[in-house]
Amino acid sequence: MNANPEQASQKISHLSSVQFSDAAMKEFQKILTRYDSKRSALLPVLHLAQDEFGWMSPAVIDYVAKLMDLNSAQVLEVVTFYHMFHKKPVGEHHFQFCVTLSCWMQGSHQMMKSTCSRLGIRQGETTADGKFTVSAVECLGSCGSAPVVQVNETYYENLTPEKLNRLIVSSKEGAPKIP
Numbered sequence: 001m002n003a004n005p006e007q008a009s010q011k012i013s014h015l016s017s018v019q020f021s022d023a024a025m026k027e028f029q030k031i032l033t034r035y036d037s038k039r040s041a042l043l044p045v046l047h048l049a050q051d052e053f054g055w056m057s058p059a060v061i062d063y064v065a066k067l068m069d070l071n072s073a074q075v076l077e078v079v080t081f082y083h084m085f086h087k088k089p090v091g092e093h094h095f096q097f098c099v100t101l102s103c104w105m106q107g108s109h110q111m112m113k114s115t116c117s118r119l120g121i122r123q124g125e126t127t128a129d130g131k132f133t134v135s136a137v138e139c140l141g142s143c144g145s146a147p148v149v150q151v152n153e154t155y156y157e158n159l160t161p162e163k164l165n166r167l168i169v170s171s172k173e174g175a176p177k178i179p
């Protein structure tokens, strides 16, 4: 069957817009050396791709699939299974509130709602300046320290409204932290 030239060129430009930097490509090669099979390296390679591109766009999924000798559906399956992979662009500070039972009973849902109203967005949205995204996520595996919010890669445990306030203020100033 002849390929539609327009579709073919769209596919090429879609893929060529995504490429690891030299540093990320070096890291990719290094990751591969740690695993017996290329497929086993998929999770760390996906983390690397998210660090590099910010979120798992269809183009990034296609790119990773190509690098890993997999098809895009196989990569998408893994990306959709794990909450830590972003399926759409997120803000600079991504507040992910655990709303599973232990955290929910300790008020995580209320804290998420108050964060949203303070930032003028709804759950799942990003502020217009691209600084904040607020999401609800399932158990973060730290139930003994409930309630928990994950901001980018860092967990903040035993959260209280006061701690959350400090976290939001410090994030607005540039670096999230609870002093």
Ligand code: FES
Binding pocket: 098, 099, 100, 101, 102, 103, 104, 138, 139, 140, 141, 142, 143, 144, 146, 147, 148
């Ligand atoms: S229920 Fe929130 S970390 Fe497990």
